[in-house]
Amino acid sequence: MNAKSLARLLELKPFLDEKVEQFNQPQFIASDPVSIPHRFTRLQDIEIAGLFAATLAWGQRVTIIRKCLELMAMMDNAPYDFITQHKTSDLRVLETFKHRTFNLTDTLYFVEFLKWFYSQHNSLEDAFLIDQSADNVHDGLVKFHQMFFSLPDHPDRTKKHVATPERKSTCKRLNMYLRWMVRSDNQGVDFGLWRRISPAQLICPCDVHVDRVGRKLKLIRRAQTDWLTAVELTHNLRVLDKADPVKYDFALFGIGSSGE
Template sequence: MQNLKNFLDDKVDQYNRPGFITFDPISIPHRFAKKEDIEISGFFAAILAWGQRKTIINKCVELFQMMDNSPHDFLLNHQEDDLKPFLNFKHRTFNEVDTLYFVHFLSWFYKKHSSLEEAFLIGQTGKVGAMESILTKFQEFFFSLPDSPPRTRKHIATPIRKAACKRINMYLRWMVREDDKGVDFGLWKNISPSQLICPCDLHVDRVGRKLGLITRKQTDWLAAVELTQKLREFDADDPVKYDFALFGLGVEEKF
């Protein structure tokens, strides 16, 4: 295990650096300086993060152009007519109905709160294993407005449905992890990096299985938890830093 830890530590150092940003969806929130803009753009970028990375980035650029590249200001001050362009926005199965509800919820939320972190603290227990509760309560809260469309619920995964919750876990990595490498933002202080669950996409899943870090047959919530528990043996305080290693090995090195 020590050899594997050393190998993965080297890969973290290789990939957890600014060069990683350019071709990754995290490049979208890195275009902004204001905390609220980083949160909002990062949230959309993570939710839209499936398919080719180039397409994801292009669709996010298109989306934020509709908000005059000032998402927080747009959410607080837009008029009804300003929403018309969103009727033509679509990325895979994320369509105009979903887009408009996301805008509606975030507009409602930011008029009452200063940070999206507050929406993730409803299920915070303070324990290392709190993420299941955090994600479950967040998804319930996000769709608690009276006019939430049933079809839109599929776009925010929840452990209740046994989903691996890859995109939302990735978003939390961006917002919570803090180091001196300049990739993740470390904006949120009330969720600990030790509580994070590793985003388990196809590449991370494949590499994790090849390295013996995942034994569960399905790629689901329990597989993501199993992977993270193994990574905690390498670094209990910051297990999800190994996402860089596993993803880099999968995408860049075709491991």
């Protein structure tokens, strides 16, 4: 990065820091899918509710939240107990659940994978773990995808709901999920429950709002929007905060979604 580009990035820092402070607030929670895992206190309930909320997070936020609440109610608002202790007959309650193209087949496989996973692990963090020296979470996302579809009866259709950088996806929903689980500050939006992955290794979720604002601010120059775009954006955000670059997701998303 040349001196001119560095200076231009640093000029953005006071503005973006102000926007992080504006949007990274507890009142942000109620209108965002992160409100779903915030309904729980047990680690595993938060992880499961968060994974479903992130996976279903496309479309209008009001609808996303409504559908997630519906799914949690079907699991008696105790997702960990439901997933690990259910009988086959208990799964019938899920038959009516659907969100856009996420249907019963996908729901049942998520339940099956999570039951299998928690029979061997205490935390979903294990599925994403990466080397402490890794530059970012690329390998953790690949690892999760491979593990998720390692069960012999996995449905191919469900692969469209679980992204991987191996297919050049931005992995925006999984990166958002990792932000929720890994980032920690005093504002209480993100949980900071996973301590073996560093916030410095996170990749900024690159949704339509973040992508648009990132391009306006010249934080993104790559023509297409793919995994390398998310890496480029995060690389530039690291100039502003090396230890916690993804905090600027609040600023970019907030600016975009509020129409500023």
